[in-house]
Amino acid sequence: QNGVFYYVQLPSYDTHEAYMHHNDEIFKTHIIGTDTSLDRVLVSRQTSPEFMNYTDGRYLWEIITFKDCSYEFAGVYQTSFAEIWYRKSTTAKWNKLFDMNDMVSNIFYFNNKIYYNSLKNAPNGSIKMLDLNNQVAAPKTILPEQADPISYYAIAQTKNYLIVPLKKNGVTTYSKFIYLPTNKITASPFKENTSSTQYWAVNMNKNDSVLIQREGWTNYPQLTNAVIGSPKETPDKYLTLNSLPFADNLIVEEIEVLSYDGTLVPLTIIRRKDLQLNGNNVAIVMGYGAYGDPVLTNYFHRSYAMLANKGVVCCLAHVRGGGEKGNNWHIGGMKQSKPNSWKDFNACAEYLIAKGYTSAKHLACEGASAGGILIGRAITERPDLWACAVPEVGVLNVLRSEYSSHGKSQNDEYGALENINEFFALMESDALLHIQKGTKYPAMLVTTGWDDPRVNSWLCAKFAAAAQNATASNKLVLLKVNYNAGHFGGSAGKQTAMKEAAKKYAFMLWQCGFDKTNKYD
Structure with missing residues (x-):
């Protein structure tokens, strides 16, 4: 704004150098056209020791400002939740507004009031309001906890509205609109007829215009522009995506699979309508299961729709550890409860085999980043279920993750070494520690980016080396290092990324015995 932007200066730009999580970072402002000195x-x-000396993984993530607001806010995060601090001016002392126990994920501002999502005593989330003019008063609940969880990462604000999306059955979104001048709540005035409907404020300080993104599992996102209060929608002039020509060939099945302990786990299956369920189809299952992040359509690559049109069964397992069914679903797949994640995942694989979608010799799995824990432990616990596995930039040696450049910042999700109970949970979640000599492991393509600041390359490489040394299946175990990449992607552009995706899926199809002469090719 006005030629000024915020930035963070790191103590080192070498991603292989560990530093005391984020305490040595410096938040600055720069005026464009001036010298950086x-x-x-x-x-x-030095300036803010109140929250820059934590040693337990909490770290300053962002400085938050709002138009016409005299306060400045700081979000100190520990994975899912934040402490919120505030001050009146840039020279004033910081004061804590919300503690970590308040379970606040994000804040919004309107007319000297703070609106925020809180999971405290509300596992599905609730929207509360705090009057900055009367902070001693108890916060007011605006939207009480609903039967369906709030997608807190997708909350949007326009000039007069707070748009709160919720997840039905763990995967389908719908929204409630809060009119901020009166706090009146209404259903969305727009059609929400796809798996995901998300709203983006176009100019939140001036009006109630929104960009609406409708997205399904088998087609490209469709974007329209609208103004809340008017039923008229116009196609976005900057980005228009045509429908996939083969979308009508496909069907999406949203089912729930019984896991080992009786829990129902949502499973999304994308396949051709005319596909025979005879056990001979290649199937790919993707999962994540961490940080309370649900696997929604934004996780879904359109490559899956293309593969499904060729006769591949493409699946997304919404396992515990994600946020599909609220905070309890997240807690049910972290730390000591983390085994639920990969047991849910393997239960989905067993279902696909039992129902004839595929068989073990045709079944592949993939997951990335924290999803590496899921994939690594799924295949080390049940190597007989899988023909191929692709953990991408994955946390495959989580017991040692505190010694990576990320330090202790992920302890709230994975567990801390100094906590004896969490230490044993880390051991149980560590895929490397569960590699056993002489076991017939599936084929693997383990990928990493050399400059990855989140999941250092050695976390992936150690697992790949151990699997290569131990496997008795004679199937390929490959380590692929992208020396121009960090945590996903690289510097060579979109074409290179598409080629890398093509190689990945070619490896999966090859190792799963895909019949290139099938009638859909």
């Missing part, structure tokens, strides 16, 4: 320090360990 004139940049102003907003927050540092």
Whole structure:
């Protein structure tokens, strides 16, 4: 704004160098056109020791400002939740507004009031309001906890509305609109007839215009522009995506699979309508199961629709550890409860085999980042279920993750070494520790980016080396290092990324015995 932007200066730009999580970072502002030596320090360990000296994984993530608001806010996060601090001016002392126990994920501002999503005593989330003019008063509940969980990462704000999306059955979104001047709540005035409907404020400080993104599992997102209060929608002039020509060939099945302990786990299956369920189809199952993040359509690559049109069964397992069914679903797949994630995942694989969608010799799995825990432990616990596995930039040696450049910042999700109970949970979740000599493991393509600041390459490489040394199946175990990449992607552009995706799926199809002469090719 006005030629000024915020940035964070890191103590080192070498992603292979560990530093004391984020305490040595410096938050600054820069005026475009001026020398960087004139940049102003907003927050540092020296200026703000209140929240820049944590040693338990909490770290300053963002400085938050709002138009016409005299306060400045700081979000100190520990994975899913944040402490929110505030101050009146850039020279004033910081004061804590919300504690970590308040379970606040994000904040919004309107007319000197803070609106926020809280999971405290509300596992599915609730929207509360705090009057900054009367902070001693108890926060007011605006939207009480609903039967379906709030997709808190997708909440949007326009000039007069707070748009709160919720997830039905773990996967389908719908929204409630809060009119901020009166706090009146209404259903969305727009059609929500796809798996995901998300709203983006176009100019939140001036009006109630929104960009609406409708997205399904088998087609490209469709974008329209609208103004809340008017039924008229116009196609977005900057991005228009045509429908996939083969979308009508496909069917999406949203089912729930019985896991080992009786829990019903949502499973999305994308396949051709005319596909025979005879056990001879290649199937790919994708999963994540961490941080309370649900696997929604934004996780879904259109490659799956293309593969499904060729006769591949493409699936997304919404296992515990994600947020499909609220905070309890997240808690049910983290730390000591983390085994639920890969047991849910393997239960989905067993279902697909039992119902004839595929068989073990045709079944592949993939997952990335924290999803590496899921994939690594799924195949080490049940190597007989899988023909191929692709953990991408995956946390495959989680017991040692504190010694990576990320430090202790992920302890709230994975567990801490100094906590004896969490230490044993880390051991149980560590895929590397469960590699057994002489076991017939599936084929593997283990990928990593050399400059990955989140999941250092050695976390992946150690697992790949151990699997290569131990496997008795004579199936390929490959380690692929992208020396121009970080945590996903690289510097070579979209074409290179598409080629890498093509190689990945070619490896899966090859190792799963895909019949290139099938009638759909």
